[in-house]
Amino acid sequence: MSHHPLAAELLSAIESRRAKAAVIGLGYVGLPLAISIARAGFTVMGFDIDASKIDAIDEGKSYIEAVPEPILRAECEAGRFAATTDFLALADYDVIAICVPTPLTKNRDPDLSYVENTCRQIAKSLRPGQLIVLESTTYPGTTQDVVKPILEQSELRAGEHFFLGFSPEREDPGNREFETSTIPKIVAGDGAEASALMQAFYGAVVMTVVPVSSTATAEAVKLTENIFRAVNIALVNELKLVYDAMGIDVWEVIDAAKTKPFGYMPFYPGPGLGGHCIPIDPFYLTWKSREYDQPTRFIELAGEINTFMPHYVLEKLAEALDRKAGKALSRSRVLILGLAYKKNVPDIRESPSLKLMELILERGAEVAYHDPFLPEIPRTREYGHLKGRRSVEWSADTLAGFDAVLIATDHDTIDYQQLADCCPLIVDTRNAMARRGIAGEGLGQSNGPDGSAANHPTIVKA
Template identity: 55%
Template sequence: MRTLLTHISNRSAHVGVIGQGYVGLPLALVFREAGFRVTGFDVDPKKTDALRRGESYIKHIGAERVSAAVASKQFDATTNFDLLAECDAILVCVPTPLGLHREPDNSYIHRTAREIAKRLRKGQLVVVESTTYPGTTDEEVQAIFAPTGLRTPDDYFLAFSPEREDPGRKDFSTKSIPKVVGGVNSASTEVAAALYSAALDRVVPVSSSRVAESAKLLENIFRSVNIALVNELKVIFDRMGIDVWEVIEAAKTKPFGFMPFYPGPGLGGHCIPLDPFYLSWKAAEHGDWARFIELAGEINTRMPRYVVDKVMRALNDDGKALKGARVVVLGLSYKANIDDDRESPSYEILELLKDSGAVVDYCDPYFPATHKTRRHDLGLVTIPCTAEAFSRYDAIVLSTAHDCFKDPALYERATLVVDTRNVIGPLLAKRRAGAPRLVKA
């Protein structure tokens, strides 16, 4: 322990980061920028080859940061997991998706833990950052390490520290977001906290890995439940002829006791649509049922169908059927101005429209073409973001509030716009005669 703490203190510790995606790559760069030697591990050779060339495949992570890391000779990327044996600290940033029935899929964590176990040696620190249910680190990961004969804290250190990445955000970064750290024992907490303190602005130690795992779930469940609330209110107020966006603007003038959340076409990103179900699944194992979580998930996952229903009704009002109608969806990203489409509701909206007989296209400058995901394979390419291109469609569905979609001139020749983000409405507030009909969804 003293040796590892000394290596951390003098920046001679070698840090390995497994997974070079939206979480792992910025984390690796932050540790390199703090003076550590860093190796990024990934199973995808396209990613590691790009990193070795100094290229970034994530838009909000500039290529200049990657090229500077490579030029420093203190950063490398590899698919060779045998090099884990050289690392003093190993940080695990791999996916934790849901299965077909919303059951947690920890197979990536388990597979990664088995790879680490093959090379685990005395004096190493292993930290899991992938969001998961309480008990994963101290029960499952530790059990995978057990056959090595090494024990924590006598031989190695094991902790959990949840990632808190928000791609594209400018007011907080990997370095400035407070880092929660909890070990499977106090020594592991101390070592992990020391490592993160050497690279990040603030570290928040907690009593155990289970507390750290639970804190991440609470953060995302809080958002999921509140977004579900406003999504449900959106549907109710719409039937009453009340604009939920105006209601929210009025409510948030209260200087205390209220925090605004906003409706949308469904949840996207890796965290909020998935993480709450990790806790509800674990709760059932203990004989409890997380009804708020399940209800929120039910409401949020049906929002794409609500959007498609609004499109169908709006077309009916124009004397058109959804079957055979030309519909374009604006935005594949799950949030504005980023190139991240993980769990984006736009994919389901496109598929539901297609299944209903519509002729579908999309527009998103961040994605020249759709790619195959775990659940979708649309095989589409983006249309140009121009008024002329938009004029060819019977309906335009705004799903993602990219800045490029906020030019009112884009909709001058459109006939029907279905706005799920309250973006186009304000643009067309003073619309001229002949401007498109606007429907909020």
């Protein structure tokens, strides 16, 4: 550590837990982070423009599964955590973490408006001796080229008056094996003092800190992690199309392949990509790469394959209805099972189920959904016209009223046996029925060996 007086003073405050922290953006990343910082012994203030989140926190109610209400209440009652919409209070805090969305525009370009607006708010009250950290996923160079210039409009200089760092969030909603404090934390600072402060602060909050040489490197780490997943998911999605044409079950292939103890890692196909990171992050790198005249054909092809999957599922659904029920999709009633982008969470961000619902409606069919985690479709940027639709009740009578059920998300709480008992046609994009040992017939095999009607539904893997 250098002898920079402001850095030394902040380091002392961090080590003694006298430093006060602010977390901007109290969603799936910000709220778990804020609670982890508070549990480490720091005083934390959460900031968000959504007053309903502040009201929920004031009432001791958690809206994020990763933050149990007893823990939230305990930190609030101990005086270590509170929340506000008053951004002018930021001047009171020594460490400020930015955890706001970084979506794409309609043209699939990075939308950094949330980051930029947040930095402008911070700049209004920026004071010497603060550490500002960006956690939002973004392209390499954002911390240096976007965040730093906006903050320096305050006439304070990074490395001289305040300190700047980047530490990418690595949350995995619904994963009960890891929490914020147990996920290794990548950290980087703008200069030696900022790097040391980043390591000291996050080292007090999480079990393992992984320092890297620059903020651009840290930004690239997060993109690499999610591009790896996006490309491999695209690969198995493409294999699904090829093997389906050959009459081969891709799920059986994957199950057999993963018995190899080396050289193979299983990824699984689905109806498309969901979540904030994997469908979006690759395009942050492809956009930035144009600045260097570097093609990203492999990444872009993966994006095309994954984006195509809802359309493939739609055609499988239409074909199944025609062959099983002799009914056009436009005259059918379809139930989408699961609206969240992954099982056992209420997270709807970039969910392919929303795209499937839109495509089915465009074909003239009636469509409803059931999701035990999402009683109503909230407001979304791309699917505002679906807002307010409510999950239908789960009952034998309800299920029997649909011509087909499309399993888009395989929540564990669903009674799949009842689904099989009540529904004549199930289009399964998650292999949910087979994984539970529930038998079904293929298309054209709806009769038993004696010519009588079989008791199994028709199950189509899509």
